[in-house]
Amino acid sequence: xxxxxxxxxxxxxxxxxxxxxxxxxxxxxxxxxxxxxxxxxxxxxxxxxxxxxxxxxxxxxxxxxxxxxxxxxxxxxxxxxxxxxxxxxxxxxxxxxxxxxxxxxxxxxxxxxxxxxxxxxxxxxxxxxxxxxxxxxxxxxxxxxxxxxxxxxxxxxxxxxxxxxxxxxxxxxxxxxxxxxxxxxxxxxxxxxxxxxxxxxxxxxxxxxxxxxxxxxxxxxxxxxxxxxxxxxxxxxxxxxxxxxxxxxxxxxxxxxxxxxxxxxxxxxxxxxxxxxxxxxxxxxxxxxxxxxxxxxxxxxxxxxxxxxxxxxxxxxxxxxxxxxxxxxxxxxxxxxxxxxxxxxxxxxxxxxxxxxxxxxxxxxxxxxxxxxxxxxxxxxxxxxxxxxxxxxxx
Numbered sequence: 001x002x003x004x005x006x007x008x009x010x011x012x013x014x015x016x017x018x019x020x021x022x023x024x025x026x027x028x029x030x031x032x033x034x035x036x037x038x039x040x041x042x043x044x045x046x047x048x049x050x051x052x053x054x055x056x057x058x059x060x061x062x063x064x065x066x067x068x069x070x071x072x073x074x075x076x077x078x079x080x081x082x083x084x085x086x087x088x089x090x091x092x093x094x095x096x097x098x099x100x101x102x103x104x105x106x107x108x109x110x111x112x113x114x115x116x117x118x119x120x121x122x123x124x125x126x127x128x129x130x131x132x133x134x135x136x137x138x139x140x141x142x143x144x145x146x147x148x149x150x151x152x153x154x155x156x157x158x159x160x161x162x163x164x165x166x167x168x169x170x171x172x173x174x175x176x177x178x179x180x181x182x183x184x185x186x187x188x189x190x191x192x193x194x195x196x197x198x199x200x201x202x203x204x205x206x207x208x209x210x211x212x213x214x215x216x217x218x219x220x221x222x223x224x225x226x227x228x229x230x231x232x233x234x235x236x237x238x239x240x241x242x243x244x245x246x247x248x249x250x251x252x253x254x255x256x257x258x259x260x261x262x263x264x265x266x267x268x269x270x271x272x273x274x275x276x277x278x279x280x281x282x283x284x285x286x287x288x289x290x291x292x293x294x295x296x297x298x299x300x301x302x303x304x305x306x307x308x309x310x311x312x313x314x315x316x317x318x319x320x321x322x323x324x325x326x327x328x329x330x331x332x333x334x335x336x337x338x339x340x341x342x343x344x345x346x347x348x349x350x351x352x353x354x355x356x357x358x359x360x361x362x363x364x365x366x367x368x369x370x371x372x373x374x375x376x377x378x379x380x381x382x383x384x385x386x387x388x389x390x391x392x393x394x395x
Contacts, residue, residue, distance in 0.1 A: 037156075038327065038368050039242055039293040041251045041282060042143060042168065045275070046125065047258035049299035050313055051320030052351060053268050055110045055333075056081040056089045062340035070264055070307045084108070085332055093272035096280040097324060104330030107394070109321040109360055111338055113301060113353030115387075117346075119315035121259070124300035128357065129168035131381045142380050143252060144171030146365050149375040156369065159248030161238055169252045176248070178241060180234060231274045235281020243289055250369070253278075258299060262310035279324060291326035294368050294395060298357055304349050305340055318351035321360055327368060327395045334360060334390055356387045363390030 057063050058074040058081050072091060073080035081089025082098040088110060090098050100106040114127045116134055123135050131142025143158070148171070150156045158175035160166060169175050242248045255275060260267045275297065283290050302319030321334070335355030338344050346352040358381045365371040365380065366389045377385040 041295040043297040044254045045258050045299040046256045049258040050303040055108045055320045059087040060340050066305045068307050094276045096276045100324045106324040109334040111318040111354045112321045112357050113318045128300050140171030141168035143168045144173050145380045147173035149371045156249045158250045161253040231277040232281040235278040236285035239282050239285025261312040264312040294325035297322040316350040317346045318353035359387045363394045367395040
């Protein structure tokens with residue numbers, strides 16, 4: 001998948017306007033009679049979210065040496081991680097998710113990955129969304145196939161947020177879409193294309209990273225009218241489209257801007273604040289329906305364990321998945337932690353994945369949406385029988 005359907009992009013989260021978000025339109029669904037159907041929101045963090053800064057392995061003895069100035073402090077330190085357990089914490093920009101964890105409504109997979117080891121955004125996003133075991137193996141998306149497997153004929157209603165339906169929700173099942181703010185500009189896509197082209201050229205990659213850094217700083221200090229965005233309001237608007245008899249049951253939402261090759265700490269503070277607020281808006285807007293909801297945040301791959309020369313990180317492998325919602329069972333980490341020891345890094349540079357993203361998705365679809373194991377193995381994620389759903393029960 002190469003096109004981002006909705007740009008909660010670099011400009012938006014640095015202060016772009018959500019004018020045209022259509023709250024009045026979204027509110028039409030809220031007037032419907034509230035139902036009790038299970039709800040699922042899949043958030044794709046496009047650009048390769050740095051899992052080592054999202055779910056911080058502060059107790060790993062190699063973390064701080066690898067990360068240097070990018071390391072998030074341990075809980076209790078200034079700007080330190082928000083404690084989840086003795087080993088992990090959340091980035092300090094995620095207080096809303098921390099409150100959900102404390103309420104037994106958040107879990108995480110700290111070392112997850114797609115089944116293919118690639119470092120191209122667009123190849124990896126294709127695999128993440130098509131649900132197969134390789135590139136371009138499916139013309140439709142696994143979330144759409146899950147709608148069919150869950151009953152078809154509109155039994156489970158799908159909705160994409162953005163100007164174009166993403167691959168993950170394309171297919172036989174009819175879905176609707178909503179694009180807040182109109183069409184998306186292409187600058188972020190062009191930047192990501194260039195980063196893929198330059199990934200093996202240290203000089204070109206570094207020059208591009210510094211150019212993007214300058215552009216981001218200029219946008220941040222520009223016109224004050226760019227700071228009227230309400231990201232929490234976006235989450236609430238999406239929630240309104242999920243309520244009522246005609247509300248969506250399954251939603252796909254993309255958030256761009258996670259390709260942090262330079263000045264990562266400042267960029268992640270902005271991106272994660274936005275993610276926290278979007279999920280908070282979903283929580284607030286869904287009201288009682290939050291008890292029937294699961295939100296899953298996934299990314300195409302992680303980032304290098306070591307910082308680069310521009311205070312950023314490069315394309316990696318394992319990353320974090322976040323799960324939250326009132327329907328989630330209390331618990332901690334999903335999967336194992338491989339450690340950051342030199343001899344445990346993938347290709348001596350990346351976090352080694354210990355769980356396939358499909359196992360987590362399968363667990364949610366089985367336990368929450370009611371898709372049976374045979375359909376998951378054969379239709380939703382073809383050829384994936386060896387990847388069992390997360391077996392302890394997620395919901």
